[in-house]
Amino acid sequence: MATKPEATKPSVLAPVLAGTSGALAGFASSFAIVMAGAVAVGATAGQAASGLLVVSLVQGLVAIGLSFTTRWPISIAWSTPGAAVLVGASAITQDFATAIAAFIVVGAMIALTGFWPWLSRVMTSIPAPIGSAMLAGILLPICLAPVHASMAYPALALPPILLWLVLSRFAPRWAVSAAVLLTVVLVVINAGPTWSQNAKLAPHVELIAPSFHDPLAIISLAIPMYVVTMAGQNIPGFTVLHTYGYAPAPARKILISTGLASAVSAPFGAQTVNLSALSAAIMVGDEHTPRDRRWVATATGGVVYILLGLGASVAGALIAASPAVLIESVAGLALLGALITAVMSALEDPRARIVAIGTFIVVASGMTAFGFGSAVWGLLVGTIMWLVFVTSVRKPAPPANP
Numbered sequence: 001m002a003t004k005p006e007a008t009k010p011s012v013l014a015p016v017l018a019g020t021s022g023a024l025a026g027f028a029s030s031f032a033i034v035m036a037g038a039v040a041v042g043a044t045a046g047q048a049a050s051g052l053l054v055v056s057l058v059q060g061l062v063a064i065g066l067s068f069t070t071r072w073p074i075s076i077a078w079s080t081p082g083a084a085v086l087v088g089a090s091a092i093t094q095d096f097a098t099a100i101a102a103f104i105v106v107g108a109m110i111a112l113t114g115f116w117p118w119l120s121r122v123m124t125s126i127p128a129p130i131g132s133a134m135l136a137g138i139l140l141p142i143c144l145a146p147v148h149a150s151m152a153y154p155a156l157a158l159p160p161i162l163l164w165l166v167l168s169r170f171a172p173r174w175a176v177s178a179a180v181l182l183t184v185v186l187v188v189i190n191a192g193p194t195w196s197q198n199a200k201l202a203p204h205v206e207l208i209a210p211s212f213h214d215p216l217a218i219i220s221l222a223i224p225m226y227v228v229t230m231a232g233q234n235i236p237g238f239t240v241l242h243t244y245g246y247a248p249a250p251a252r253k254i255l256i257s258t259g260l261a262s263a264v265s266a267p268f269g270a271q272t273v274n275l276s277a278l279s280a281a282i283m284v285g286d287e288h289t290p291r292d293r294r295w296v297a298t299a300t301g302g303v304v305y306i307l308l309g310l311g312a313s314v315a316g317a318l319i320a321a322s323p324a325v326l327i328e329s330v331a332g333l334a335l336l337g338a339l340i341t342a343v344m345s346a347l348e349d350p351r352a353r354i355v356a357i358g359t360f361i362v363v364a365s366g367m368t369a370f371g372f373g374s375a376v377w378g379l380l381v382g383t384i385m386w387l388v389f390v391t392s393v394r395k396p397a398p399p400a401n402p
Helices: 012-040 045-070 080-087 096-115 117-124 128-143 145-152 154-170 173-190 215-243 251-268 280-284 297-311 312-321 324-346 351-364 372-390
Strands: 076-078 273-275
Touching: 012 045, 012 076, 012 080, 012 173, 012 280, 012 297, 012 312, 045 076, 045 251, 045 273, 045 297, 045 312, 076 080, 080 128, 080 215, 080 324, 096 117, 096 215, 096 251, 117 128, 117 215, 117 351, 128 145, 128 215, 128 280, 128 324, 128 351, 128 372, 145 154, 145 324, 154 173, 154 324, 173 312, 215 251, 215 273, 215 280, 215 372, 251 273, 280 297, 351 372
Parallel strands: none
Antiparallel strands: 076 273
């Protein structure tokens, strides 16, 4: 009598590989943006390295905790759009302690969004053309950095740009990571054998006391960071979960966890953590893993982020050894796709194109007035233009028939 074959048990290897791939792609493609953002608002190389280490640890631990307790594939990452806000915020403040205070405020606002649903409704009521145009205006100066770096340091900047260009055609998934790696090699060669002698290469953290003495600067950083984090990370992250059938998502738990974790870790230089969108698609969409086991991928990604964060001090040493514009150049290459997406989204609705362009121009100008940065003014100008050009004026009701 033939025996019935036993059902094959799903291999744990597939979700582990998916989680590892997603974390490596997320880290390699955007850690330079996080470092450049911290340095732009006054962080030393050591403080920027501390922030990268702690934010990696925090997002890894939160991802592991949420994935394990919910059995959902919840991927957590740092806020790349939030870091982009910092890269363009050097005119707002050069005091990293003030930026730390802004990080705390952003974390508190995200947590409050989880506690108070009305705040989430206010956030999602911001018209998409305004939010996208604001993000595009923030990204434009960063995406111009490769041009400036090519003029200032052609021998260091041009080879990574050319490599990125070639791989964007033939292997786009690895284009940014390869450009980052080549930049690292060129920086080490250019700095010579002594580049690491005075650097702290061992993992370390630095505690920075927040400064709340400049509330206007804090607001100018916190509001755009909160808006782009919610619009550019959390909302798309929930959309990814919904697309793959994980709905309704535990939004309250995710927002409160990431918000509180961001606020608590901020004094160590850590920037905001949030629900991931890019790496989540890699982990959640793994077709080789049953849906009820895909949480293993995001938990594995959390472990990989923690391990990668332990090398943050080496990244800090490289930052100290290279021109700032060179790091911004790599960040600009990494954010070019995000700029394209933001511009397309901002101009999608023909009725709101003048609103989007007005918002974009104000934000991209980098202006600072009355202590507020261009992102805040762009949000205000965009809102006013929306009311003038888009919001329909209610017509009077026709007279009743006699």
